[in-house]
Amino acid sequence: MVRRLPPKDVVIVGLGWTGSILALELARAGLEVVALERGPWRDTATDFNIGTTPDELRYSIRHELFLRPRQETVTMRNTPDQLALPIRRWGSFLPGNGVGGAGVHWNGQTWRFLPNDFKIRSNTIARYGDKALPDGNHIQDWPVTYEELEPYYDRFEYVAGISGKAGNLKGATQPGGNPFEGARAREYPTKPLTQGYAQDLFTKAATERGLHPFPRPSANISEPYTNPYGCRMAPCTFCGFCERFGCANYSKSSPQTCVLPALMREPLFEARTECEVTKVNLSGDGKHATGVTYVDSQGQEWEQPGELVILCAFSFFNVRLMLLSGIGQPYDRDRDEGVVGRNYAYQSAGGSTAFFENVNFNPFAAAGSLGAAVDDYNSDNFDHTNLGFVGGASITCAYTNGRPILYRPVPPGTPTWGSAWKRAVKDNYQKVTSVGAQGSVMSYRDCFLDLDPTYKDPLGRPLLRMTFDYKNNERKLSDWMSDRCDEIIRAMGAKTTQKTPIRGPWSVIPYQTTHNTGGAIMGDDPKTSALNRYLQSWDVPNVFVMGASAFPQNAGYNPTGTVGALTYWALDAIRDRYLKSPGPLVQA
Amino acid sequence: MKRLLLLAALLAGAARPAWAVPDEYVQIERGRALATAGDCIACHTPGGRPSFSGGRAIETPFGVIRSANLTPDAETGIGAWSADDFYRAMHQGRRPDGTHLYPAFPYPYYTKVTRADTDAIYAFLRTLPPVRNPVDRNALPFPFDIRASLIAWNAINFTPGEWQPDPARSAEYNRGAYLVDGLGHCGACHTPMNLIGGSKDSEYLQGNQIQSWIAPNITGDQLVGLGSWSVDDIVEYLRTGRNAKTQATGPMGEVIEASTSHMPDADLRAIAAYLKERGAAGPTAPAPLAADDARMTAGRSIFTDTCKACHVEAGTGIPFLFPSLAGSQNVQQTDPTTLIRVVVSGTKAAQTGAAPTGPAMPALGWRLGDDQVAAVLTYIRNSWGNRAPPVSAGDVASVRKSVARASGTPN
Numbered sequence: 001m002v003r004r005l006p007p008k009d010v011v012i013v014g015l016g017w018t019g020s021i022l023a024l025e026l027a028r029a030g031l032e033v034v035a036l037e038r039g040p041w042r043d044t045a046t047d048f049n050i051g052t053t054p055d056e057l058r059y060s061i062r063h064e065l066f067l068r069p070r071q072e073t074v075t076m077r078n079t080p081d082q083l084a085l086p087i088r089r090w091g092s093f094l095p096g097n098g099v100g101g102a103g104v105h106w107n108g109q110t111w112r113f114l115p116n117d118f119k120i121r122s123n124t125i126a127r128y129g130d131k132a133l134p135d136g137n138h139i140q141d142w143p144v145t146y147e148e149l150e151p152y153y154d155r156f157e158y159v160a161g162i163s164g165k166a167g168n169l170k171g172a173t174q175p176g177g178n179p180f181e182g183a184r185a186r187e188y189p190t191k192p193l194t195q196g197y198a199q200d201l202f203t204k205a206a207t208e209r210g211l212h213p214f215p216r217p218s219a220n221i222s223e224p225y226t227n228p229y230g231c232r233m234a235p236c237t238f239c240g241f242c243e244r245f246g247c248a249n250y251s252k253s254s255p256q257t258c259v260l261p262a263l264m265r266e267p268l269f270e271a272r273t274e275c276e277v278t279k280v281n282l283s284g285d286g287k288h289a290t291g292v293t294y295v296d297s298q299g300q301e302w303e304q305p306g307e308l309v310i311l312c313a314f315s316f317f318n319v320r321l322m323l324l325s326g327i328g329q330p331y332d333r334d335r336d337e338g339v340v341g342r343n344y345a346y347q348s349a350g351g352s353t354a355f356f357e358n359v360n361f362n363p364f365a366a367a368g369s370l371g372a373a374v375d376d377y378n379s380d381n382f383d384h385t386n387l388g389f390v391g392g393a394s395i396t397c398a399y400t401n402g403r404p405i406l407y408r409p410v411p412p413g414t415p416t417w418g419s420a421w422k423r424a425v426k427d428n429y430q431k432v433t434s435v436g437a438q439g440s441v442m443s444y445r446d447c448f449l450d451l452d453p454t455y456k457d458p459l460g461r462p463l464l465r466m467t468f469d470y471k472n473n474e475r476k477l478s479d480w481m482s483d484r485c486d487e488i489i490r491a492m493g494a495k496t497t498q499k500t501p502i503r504g505p506w507s508v509i510p511y512q513t514t515h516n517t518g519g520a521i522m523g524d525d526p527k528t529s530a531l532n533r534y535l536q537s538w539d540v541p542n543v544f545v546m547g548a549s550a551f552p553q554n555a556g557y558n559p560t561g562t563v564g565a566l567t568y569w570a571l572d573a574i575r576d577r578y579l580k581s582p583g584p585l586v587q588a
Numbered sequence: 589m590k591r592l593l594l595l596a597a598l599l600a601g602a603a604r605p606a607w608a609v610p611d612e613y614v615q616i617e618r619g620r621a622l623a624t625a626g627d628c629i630a631c632h633t634p635g636g637r638p639s640f641s642g643g644r645a646i647e648t649p650f651g652v653i654r655s656a657n658l659t660p661d662a663e664t665g666i667g668a669w670s671a672d673d674f675y676r677a678m679h680q681g682r683r684p685d686g687t688h689l690y691p692a693f694p695y696p697y698y699t700k701v702t703r704a705d706t707d708a709i710y711a712f713l714r715t716l717p718p719v720r721n722p723v724d725r726n727a728l729p730f731p732f733d734i735r736a737s738l739i740a741w742n743a744i745n746f747t748p749g750e751w752q753p754d755p756a757r758s759a760e761y762n763r764g765a766y767l768v769d770g771l772g773h774c775g776a777c778h779t780p781m782n783l784i785g786g787s788k789d790s791e792y793l794q795g796n797q798i799q800s801w802i803a804p805n806i807t808g809d810q811l812v813g814l815g816s817w818s819v820d821d822i823v824e825y826l827r828t829g830r831n832a833k834t835q836a837t838g839p840m841g842e843v844i845e846a847s848t849s850h851m852p853d854a855d856l857r858a859i860a861a862y863l864k865e866r867g868a869a870g871p872t873a874p875a876p877l878a879a880d881d882a883r884m885t886a887g888r889s890i891f892t893d894t895c896k897a898c899h900v901e902a903g904t905g906i907p908f909l910f911p912s913l914a915g916s917q918n919v920q921q922t923d924p925t926t927l928i929r930v931v932v933s934g935t936k937a938a939q940t941g942a943a944p945t946g947p948a949m950p951a952l953g954w955r956l957g958d959d960q961v962a963a964v965l966t967y968i969r970n971s972w973g974n975r976a977p978p979v980s981a982g983d984v985a986s987v988r989k990s991v992a993r994a995s996g997t998p999n
Contacts, residue, residue, distance in 0.1 A: 049950040231945045234909045250947055
């Protein structure tokens, strides 16, 4: 039996970065806010003890911080004519679970997308013509510009204490920063991380090749910092336990370090953990959300009425909840219409790895965002004429970790076990570095999310099905970027190198990246987007949907900086406009 | 605040004409602020129960005493008390019927509070919702259960009398003295006790062990007291729970969370001014151990492996997050109890509105043996200019036992 609870002003689904920021700001605006989180409570002092956190087996191999596939997973196929099968052990990507969400276990690379990324369709057509766009694409301009988002990028970066070096302050190029970035109003809140030997080699080689290297913007921060919420952070100790781990040193920006200490003091806020929202409830005409239904850890079903429902789950699960609740028209690939599930995208990759002689790169002295980068080959910072692809990549020389179980680089041809393998591990641990490209993925008619017709979760609800493979555009991009990476690493002094472009169909098995985007995208046209420019559902105006599910396609960067900026952008729209006059903020 | 105004208006409005409301409001709010300064809520509110409804177990060297219900419930609270009764309890440690209260209720300090102030606290307590919560107030074992024994105790340890200002001192100093020596009852924890639990006046505010924590010396002593703290350092510590040198934790963390972080800055400045000006007293510092002493070299190795990432090589920590060990009063207290328990069991810093991040010191007792804890503490107590007696494995073992006993966990 469903039990009905007293109503709240705001119901937030998922207590990660976006949910905690909105909860804090809306509670401070005087609203009663409840956040429903299906995973456990976690805080730094209790759960990320420095004595126990650097445990690679527990966290990295056994996936302690991630969603249990038994609780919910996704099914996957490469093409629409295949049968999708459920992912039973996470591999390619790692959806988070619990308070803090993916903001707990990320590496911390915190980028702003480039001005061109928001206008990629119209700019590409203007510069290269209609034919430059890949076959079957759904590429769309974003409904916001970089200039509109700049103050919101700024707010997120100052809450998170991001370490970096500005390359463009109010239009003036700054030495040492990224000269291609959009103009920023002020410097990063903290100075860049100290780089290692490999990054120094990269910086020198890239500079000699006429490129423009800079330290990668990092949420593993470089110096003590107090954010605008009064939350405090300590400098990173380069322990190299970032991605897949919670930070025990108060050094990695996360909801735990940057938002929750302030949020949990708010008397108008309540968090309920281990409560899985099963549905957003709609009024009879389907145009108004009345609240949500959720199941607690005892199996009890509750109805939580609310005036405003904000979906702040991981991208997949925002999309699935919309599909299960009937918010917006589901995307239909065959007829190429509908919006929920449309434009799923990911991240492309490429690079070159090399084994050096007589060096000690000390890969264990690492941080999730330690690295030097160049943006000369990102977005439209270079001429795409005759290259056969659109988009670009950020290129980086980085060490995120040198951990004992998974960091075992050996040269090609080494046996995979036995004494020869052991010897090669020992001989090469200090000698390997790589230059990697993290590339954009465009959106296509054939890459999408919908409900699986076969597989269900333990509550009997259909799983989300993803249909995705890299298209020729991304494969050409990956080949071309791998060549550029190879040129740089050779200039760093490598004699033999191994290029690592995309080969074969996209696979769910090896880890690649958890940058799963799209499916509930923002746009100017309700026929091709699920959300308007304020992340508000076109169809149910008291539902807002945060996160990377709103990206029309993905850029050559990690998504969190843009997710944070969109959250503050939506917050201002909700607080300053929606609350004064609830209803659609954009007329369709 | 809106709710409070409404409550005040309702209470006052029921009995009196509307014009009386502002006066009553001011009196109640003054009482609320004074009750906050006295940290009454700390003892009189057990976890999870309504404020001031009593029943919290107070550990004393003589057994556990449960605190009184201060809500205006006629039967189980102080609903039947008059303002005179309340003043008598504060001033003389006696109930309306004349029986003696135990000095776990710090009337030897509260006796200094003025009548006007006790009346305001009384007025505030009358506004609380009455809560029926009968408390067994006589749980002490024989012979301490005989309340008449307090006649003799009072003769030795108690001088009744309201506080008198010192005309030779500034108004700020006098305000600080009134708060520290009276309502704030700082000495109840920070002054060594005699055998029968009375404060040793000759060692006022020179530090004391209580519930396996050290309430440190808060005189102006340079080594173990507040000598190297500025007035601003003290104010920031009391207001936020931390300053650039250190963080509050344990019982003082609770005091800051419930009391001082809600006090006006002027009162905090007065407290700081008084503590800084009233004088210094402390132990003679020992000569530091030599760096090549075996305990020091072992301690240094453990420090490097286990502590240095946060507290850094120079022992200076990270301001506002990881306390400085170099020059720390807590590290150099003669009695190492706090240090041992923090290393063995871990702890968490106070959280306040101004400083919401409450960083934790992890428990290391599960992987450091008694001799290792002793070595690393001996090292930090004798490095970077610090000077304090070495810690022995036996010291560690005994604190481990008492902490385990208090928390009910095996050691």
